[in-house]
Amino acid sequence: MKKLNKILMIGGLGLLAFSSCTLDEVGDLNGPTIENIIESSTRGDIQDLVGGVLNDMRIRLGTYYDDVGVIGREYYRFSSSDPRFTSDLLGKGAATLDNNTFYTTGPWGARYGTVKSANVILQAIPNTTPTYSAQELSAIQGFAKTIQAYELMLNLNLMYQNGIRVDVSDPQNLGPFLGYTESLGAISTLLDDAATDLSAGGSAFPFNMTDGFVDFNTPTTFREFNRGLAARVAMYEGDSAGVLSALGESFFDLAGDLNKGVYYEYSSNGGDLFNPMFFPENASTAGVRIVQPSFITDAETNDARVPNKTFLRDAPLTLDDLTGSYDVFRYETNVSSIPMIRNEELILLYAEANMVSNPGDAETAINVVRNAAGLGDVAPGSVDEDRIVYERRYSLYAEGHRWVDMRRFDRLSELPIDRVDDDVWVQFPIPATENQ
């Protein structure tokens, strides 16, 4: 009976202990929450958010370049594990672009991810401890908005006339899709706003950036990057005067290094990313990028841009009825930087904007680019759209321009068709998950 009493007591106590129990919240153990970040950040947290934005800009970038590079017939993207690079993107047979597959949704979502991260910065900076000065606030805003505008522009490049959402600050209440022209206008306005903010941003950013911004890491120099982007957008808008005025405030320099610009950075550090556009020589069908043969055959003799950006394979490679002998070799190593915008493009924009109004200036600019490629000057007075298209094709190879250029010049029909039933797409469908 003694034992029984003991048991009874233990059981009774147990029951009592259970019934008085309440649970304590566990919280999220795996990361800071967005509410904490917005409501109570330190200046150090803002630095981390900026680091995050610079990182986010690189997410799915490889897919973006493949999308525009393959459709723009700059190269083939072979894959032994995913057929859609050589079927859907090239419009093989009856294949079309799918609105719910990674090549549509991946880059699109990633760019908006950056936009969101930048929006969080904008929401968080008024609430930090210690607080930021008005100048510092302005500088951060200018940074964040410039990045947002750039990211939106990349998505608009994919969607073209399908348009994009510009107002996305509230996930529960997203703004409408705007048409192409309206979207471009909104991006242009955002860049202008940012430029104004940067002008009022004092002499230094209250955060550090990567080496990709080494020449553009103060509000003043960062504004030159902003204006470079504005020049590109103005050209998309067909506004030559706007291009020239923006170039005037940008880092455009006819005598300068063609590669001066803003870059995505890569490294082999743990947790960092490798350059998704680096491909080893003689790679296999598993993931090789093969130069579309016309890039080689259409080139002027001795155009140094061809050997600089391609590599003659030991043997040609065939997949899915596509064959090529050259690898894309735009980057030397898997940690090489990828340009967002660089002086060579600005010089070409300058040439294009002056083509009609100031042919002489256009010629000068074109010759700068040609001479750098080991080619002689163009015949005087010969700079026309064909010339612009050619130089842009070779100067900006595999940097995401060819398809966009051919589209805005209304020359998509000139892109080579490799297989009888292939198609050249004009634009991507709006991702299914946008519920449009």
Next chain:
Amino acid sequence: MSKALSLKLFLFSLLFFPLTAVSQQITGTVTDGTNNQPLPGANVVVKGTSTGTTSDFDGNYIVNVSDYPVTLQFSLLGFESQEVVVEAAATVNVTLQESTTALSEVVITGLATSIKRSNAANSVSSISAEKLTGTTPPTTLDGALYGKFTGAIVSANSGAPGGGLSVKMRGITSIAGNSQPLYIVDGVYIDNSSIAAGLNTVSGAAAGGSASNQDNPTNRIADINPDDIENIEILKGASAAAIYGSRASAGVVIITTKRGKRGDTKINLTQSVGFTKAINLLGLRDYNEQRVEDSFGVDAVADFIDARDNGRLIDYEDELFGENGFINNTSISASGGGETTTFYAGISHLDEEGIVKRTGYEKTSIRLNLGQRITDNIKLDINSNYIRSSSDRGFFNNDNTGTTIGVSLTSTTPWLDLFPVNGVYPDNPTGASNVLQTRDLVTNNEKNSRFITGGSLNANLYKGEKSDLKLIVKAGLDTYTFVTRAIFPKILQFENPDNGGVGGVSAQGTTRVFNTNYSAFMVHNYTTDSDLNFRTQLGVTKENFDRDGILVTATGLVSGQTNLNLAANRNTVQNRLKQNDLGFFVQEELNYQDKFIATVGVRGDKSTNNVDVNKLFYYPKASLAVNVNNLGFWESEKINQLKLRVAYGEAGNFPFFGANTTIYTNTTIDGLSGITLVGQLGNEDIGPERQKELELGFDVGALNNRIGLEFTYYKKKVDDLIIQSSIEPSSGFTSKVVNVGNLENKGVEIALNATPYETDDFSWNTNVSYFKNQSEITKLNVPAFNTGAFGATLGTFRIEEGKSATQIVGISPDGVVVHGDAEADFQMSFQNSLRYKNFNLSFLFHWKKGGDNINLTSLLTDLNGTSHDYDTVDLDPAGAVGNGPYRLSQLGVSAAPFVEDASYLRLREIGLYYNFTDEVLKNILGGHLESIRVGFSGTNLINIFDYNSYDPEVSNFGSGGISTGVEVTPFPSSKRLMFNLSVGL
């Protein structure tokens, strides 16, 4: 005289004539017919009254009887009942035989109680050790369940050694939430996680936008040793499992391990050896010069001719998957007990090679179960199990880098020479990796070290004539340290920096799990004068889950070293999970003379996974069983049981950890650290899923239960389905966890068991079961969405209101249309055991009719021109082009060629054994042996399917959610053939 009156008189007589009563006692001993040991706990009841008792630990009983003659009924769960007519006070010894028919089993209906199967209101499937492991030794516990339970679909995710199975009961129960059942072993909640080894770093499988883990890890229920199991019971839906509340929505598997019995120590030694072999290899394409030129270009033709003429065409599929893996399985167990203590101790060791070199599975399990009688009324049980397992799983499934053996094989042509020369593997000139090098040098190992222990204390607090009160306290602990090592040496073709590799990868993960569960119950029994029995139980439960995983991925390995500190770069990811649940449970069972058995109960649960952690969610249940045969107006010689039953219950599924928060994770770029949103928008309003199940059925037993039929119809609704809904990506988020709608499963389960023939020399026992399930998304608050595969071009699952939850859609010339459904039309299993003298033959056929897979393996081989049926013309409706070109021509046009019927008929298990006769045993080793059994057995020896790959039973995405049945170059599945010897001492 009315019964009530006679009872009162009886009680009266007990009170006033105690001496007379004593003189009218019946006493005796109840013995177990199988071992002639005393049988404790047997019920002894005076027929037609509520007077009775149970036998004590020595099998002794005493019953007071006032009026002779009486009929005594002796019964015990698991034994055939017996009736004895007693003319006068005397000693009556009874021997009970173990029951062979299902109807006399017991099933567990409460957290602390069980009920006779003949009184159960649910169709509860249970199988014994004999059926679980008796036919052939299984590799893993879940692998032993194939085809043995109606309504439960067990399927393997791949053929890789060491498990990786999915168990689904009565259809899909959740889309994003947990869809695997809860496993409970001797009262201990068993963790069944699948933990990825970080292969994705190399394969890049998830880079294509698929967030699912395609590492194909094992699930941890594989650790439980099937040899230790006495009985498994499956609660398939909420109507039976409501007592498990918020963890029961996917069903509950209740496992009871073996226990010692009082008496001489029995030792059993089992040794099995055998081999495993691929069940189905596809073979080579029928190459010729023209075909090689068409598919691989002119340059390849010379290589082809050269290789062919020199007899050097190599079947790399056979080279990789053609091995016979050796299997060696040893187990020893001992059980027995004395006056107060009983024990079962078992140790087993399993060592199994895979069909691919350097793959395999090894497991050692040690178990000690102790039972201690503290007093006549208090019993303590402690069960402990230590497991050490290790599996080498190779590098398979989907990738985006051409590096897994599976994907790489699709582009490996037979004229390539990939064999090492002096230990140096040549680079594959046409692919990213050399499959032989990958096989020989890549390590993908999982090791687990696990300790599971549980204790239960049963105390009879009070025992009277009419009522008794019991206290049951249980505690359980499940803890393990799981270590993964994925090593990709620098020398591999795709790791070599000269080929653009990152200089080797060493991904090492450690996950620590520490889960505990506690419960305490009071069970009160009360029988009224009119023989109405009330059983009340009341209890509280608490479960704590704590998991902490660290995965370090290092690249740039230095001089062949794999230590993380010896690598150039490291990335560390830590993932923690913590959940505390608290619940209570009340249940009332009423039993009126075994005629009407009714149950009502409710479970209340709260959990830290909910937004409001202290909000209680209630899960009610109610059931009624009517034994028509006991009602009295039924007298049939042939039909000895007819039971009608109806049960209703609710169960839940709490949102997963972190569903309500939007969080950041760390990033780094060029030495600059940062934080980034993880892509999931937290939902502050997320609630649990709720499953409501109604089950109706009847059981018939005929010819003294030689024929039994169970018929069950169920309708199972899941409300507030949790999904990771895609949200507009322009929000900056890709998904949000939301309660979006309702799903309904309807199904029928029929089980027939019969002993058509039974004599001393020959007996035949057969079980046939049939089940089918149909699901429908009955409500969806978000637009229909695709999930669980690779997009509409290649076929994908689509959640859409009014449609099957498992429909497979894809593009077609008419837009996106339904191409199939993963749900089988029906499944059947045929279990037979035949005995002729000392020979036993048992076998189990499993037939899955219908149900489709998304098979992308042939697409990948087509793209590379290596499909075995590339030139066969039987798919093209025009009969013009070969299957390869035809499938390719449909790519981007229609997903139809990738959606394939995954029906199969297979001989899951077969075993033929001979039991040595006593005469022979007498002459061996001085007659000390009690039994010797020898025989052959096999698993999956016959496989019939018309499916264009290794096996229709496959899943690229593991066991989670609905996306099973997607195939991308898996580890081929295998069959096993074993020789078994079992010796009893």
